[in-house]
Amino acid sequence: MRRLRSISGIGALVLTVGVVALGSVPSGAAIPGPTVVQNDYVVWRPSNGVWYRNNGTTTSSVAWGVAGDVPVPGDFTGDGRSDYTVWRPGNGTWYVDNRVNGATSATGWGVAGDIPDPADFTADGRSDYVVFRPSNGTWYVLDPANGGTATSGWGVAGDVPVAEDFTGDRHADYVVWRPSNGTWYVRNSVTSAATATQWGVAGDIPVKGDFTGDGRADYVVYRPSNGTWYVKNSATSTATATQWGVAGDIPVSGDFNDDGRADYAVFRPSNGYWYIKDSVSGAQWSRQWGVAGDIPVSFN
Ligand SMILES: [Ca+2]
Numbered sequence: 001m002r003r004l005r006s007i008s009g010i011g012a013l014v015l016t017v018g019v020v021a022l023g024s025v026p027s028g029a030a031i032p033g034p035t036v037v038q039n040d041y042v043v044w045r046p047s048n049g050v051w052y053r054n055n056g057t058t059t060s061s062v063a064w065g066v067a068g069d070v071p072v073p074g075d076f077t078g079d080g081r082s083d084y085t086v087w088r089p090g091n092g093t094w095y096v097d098n099r100v101n102g103a104t105s106a107t108g109w110g111v112a113g114d115i116p117d118p119a120d121f122t123a124d125g126r127s128d129y130v131v132f133r134p135s136n137g138t139w140y141v142l143d144p145a146n147g148g149t150a151t152s153g154w155g156v157a158g159d160v161p162v163a164e165d166f167t168g169d170r171h172a173d174y175v176v177w178r179p180s181n182g183t184w185y186v187r188n189s190v191t192s193a194a195t196a197t198q199w200g201v202a203g204d205i206p207v208k209g210d211f212t213g214d215g216r217a218d219y220v221v222y223r224p225s226n227g228t229w230y231v232k233n234s235a236t237s238t239a240t241a242t243q244w245g246v247a248g249d250i251p252v253s254g255d256f257n258d259d260g261r262a263d264y265a266v267f268r269p270s271n272g273y274w275y276i277k278d279s280v281s282g283a284q285w286s287r288q289w290g291v292a293g294d295i296p297v298s299f300n
């Protein structure tokens, strides 16, 4: 695959910093945010296959992927940092570009029709290659560290795979969200214990994240119709609703201020801004990064 790398030189994307009045849904010029971030602001552009990254202080871009690919960033190499990664439906191949040293790899895992959903099932600190196959409701996991594999029948066609750790043992669990009944089906990947929790309605978008900081993923949906985030603490069942977003916004999973808790974050294609609301203090900021058509990705 063609691979180009440039640092701090993205002509098409200009970082702007300004001040606007705070409101429930800010718009307009950027509001400065934290300079130390856990999640970077990253978009992948299908039209040219370029990843544009902004870590709060510096920017870079890497050409990696082609139109039709699915961006699936994760830390596949175990250095603690997300790698530029795409999954190609046409050949079921994962293309990984090590973000730190530029080493690349291609690994076949999955077939056309699968939904890629990388997560760390083995708790070794490295994302695994993971696909959910709607045609048979089966998950396929490949450990990049040792080639070990696992399969699990969990889910049906139409379900949305949401692999993350709900049980707090650092092993990602098999999780699907079912739009037809708004139910989260969680299967502990270690013990196989299963739970079903209704949270959300058809049309919602499930979002990964631990919003409460207890090391367990929470039930989270973003509702496009009213721009509201509904979060249910997976340990206590305490629920909150937070309006953050407008029609057309794309929710993004991530902790944007490095406090160990996921934040409310949306990317607005109409103006290329990211709007973040700290899930703890309610502090708000925004950053212009990306254009319409870009895919915002969770990247740290
Ligand atoms: Ca792993």
Ligand SMILES: [Ca+2]
Pocket (backbone or CB within 6 Å): 164, 165, 166, 167, 168, 169, 170, 171, 172, 173, 188, 189, 190
């Ligand atoms: Ca787990």
Ligand SMILES: [Ca+2]
Pocket (backbone or CB within 6 Å): 210, 211, 212, 213, 214, 215, 216, 217, 218, 233, 234, 235
């Ligand atoms: Ca939690």
Ligand SMILES: [Ca+2]
Pocket (backbone or CB within 6 Å): 255, 256, 257, 258, 259, 260, 261, 262, 263, 278, 279
């Ligand atoms: Ca946070």
